[in-house]
Every structure is written in structure tokens, then in C-alpha cells.
Amino acid sequence: MLWDLAVDKILAKHKRIDILITSAGINATKRNFDVLTTDAWDDVVNINLNGLFYCVHSVLPTMRAQKGGLIINVSSWAGLHPSKLTGPAYNATKRGVLALTESINTEECAYGIRASSLLPGEVATPILEKRPVPPTTEQRARMVQPEDMGKAILFLAQMPSRTCINQMIVSPxxxxxxIGVVTAPLSK
Structure with missing residues (x-):
């Protein structure tokens, strides 16, 4: 598989893998049950959840052998607070990211492997264009920015290996x- 090839290339060059950051996030434009297609559901699940699992699965043997590693999985505010705006496929996959991260910590902590779920609220990224009503430029300016997320990831990566931050929520x-401004228009 593609992720296994990537792991092989990294190991050939660096001899180890100390950190994996998974940050996949797509959503269906027509996202609520009354308009969500099974193909759109499958696309969201395959990218947001299956892709994350395959990447984690590929690095775990190396991290076990080296007795350590950090996995940062980007989930979402919707993983804890599902809404009609984000829809069932996105809500379910981002909740699944939380469960997978907890499973990593439960099963792999004895190998020195730790995992963190990073749960951003609204972040001004291109995924916002898939919303039924995309936010304005002014609204995006008040959201978490990509560089803010980079700083949060850096913070997690710089924690000592004896410390596991299981979840970190970052919101605007x-x-x-x-304040009740983020709502989804009716699909019909």
C-alpha cells in the first residue's frame, strides 16, 4: 500500500519514525441524511477515518521496535459536539478519530507510544468552501488560522515523552x- 511505501522510504533515509501527524478532513457538500449519498458517506469515511487508520497501522511496528513515538490525530470540534452543520459522516468520522486515538493510548502506552487528539473548532481552511453557506472573509478572519494549528501541533510535539496529552481543544x-451563529440551512 501507498502508506507502507512512504514508511519504507522514511525508514531508509532516517532509520526511525518519531512522530506521525494525521490531518485528513473532507466533508460532503450535501451532508445531511435527507441528501447524503452512500458514495459521499464512503468518501468521507475513507479519507477521514480509514486513511488515518492505515497511516497509524503502518508506523506502529516501527514505533514499537524503537520503544517510542508520538501520533497526533487531528479530529474536530464536531467529534465532541456533532451538529447538523457538519453532518453525520463528518461527525461520525471525527468521533471515530477520538476512539482510535484512545485505543492507541490504551494498547501502545507500554511501548512508549503516545497519541493526542487535536480538536479544532472553526479553522479558516479551504474545507469551509464545502459548507452549504461558506463563511465570509470577515468571519474567517476571526477563526483559528492554520498557523495557530501549527503552533498547537508544535506544542504537542515538544512535550516530554513521559507526558501524554490525550486531547487538546482549540477554538476561536x-x-x-x-453564540448560536453556526447553523445549517435546511437541505430542502
Whole structure:
């Protein structure tokens, strides 16, 4: 598989894998049950959940052998707080990321492997274009920015190996979910 080839190339060059960051996130444009197709469901599950699993599965043998490693899985605010806006496929896959991360910590901590779920709220990235009503430029300016997420990932990566941050939630100060601004229009 493609991910196994990537692991082989990394090992050939660096002899170890210390960190894996999985950050896959797509959503269906027509995302609610009344309009969601089975093909769209499969696409979201294959990228958001299966892709993450295959990458983790590929690095675990190396991390076990070297007795350590960090896996950072980017989930979503929707993993904890599902909504009609994000839809069932996205909600389910991002909740699944949380469960997979917990499973890694449960099964692999004895090997010195730790995993963190990073749960961003609204982040000004291109996935917002798939929303039924994309946010305005002004709204995006008040959201978490990609560089903010980079700093959160760096923070997790710099923690000592004796420390596992199981979950980290990063949301905009003006959290539109809290004030009821983020809602999904009816599909029909």
C-alpha cells in the first residue's frame, strides 16, 4: 500500500519514525441524511477515518521496535459536539478519530507510544468552501488560522515523552457555536 511505501522510504533515509501527524478532513457538500449519498458517506469515511487508520497501522511496528513515538490525530470540534452543520459522516468520522486515538493510548502506552487528539473548532481552511453557506472573509478572519494549528501541533510535539496529552481543544475566541451563529440551512 501507498502508506507502507512512504514508511519504507522514511525508514531508509532516517532509520526511525518519531512522530506521525494525521490531518485528513473532507466533508460532503450535501451532508445531511435527507441528501447524503452512500458514495459521499464512503468518501468521507475513507479519507477521514480509514486513511488515518492505515497511516497509524503502518508506523506502529516501527514505533514499537524503537520503544517510542508520538501520533497526533487531528479530529474536530464536531467529534465532541456533532451538529447538523457538519453532518453525520463528518461527525461520525471525527468521533471515530477520538476512539482510535484512545485505543492507541490504551494498547501502545507500554511501548512508549503516545497519541493526542487535536480538536479544532472553526479553522479558516479551504474545507469551509464545502459548507452549504461558506463563511465570509470577515468571519474567517476571526477563526483559528492554520498557523495557530501549527503552533498547537508544535506544542504537542515538544512535550516530554513521559507526558501524554490525550486531547487538546482549540477554538476561536469568538466561538460561533457558543453564540448560536453556526447553523445549517435546511437541505430542502
Amino acid at each position: 475566541t469568538l466561538n460561533r457555536h457558543f
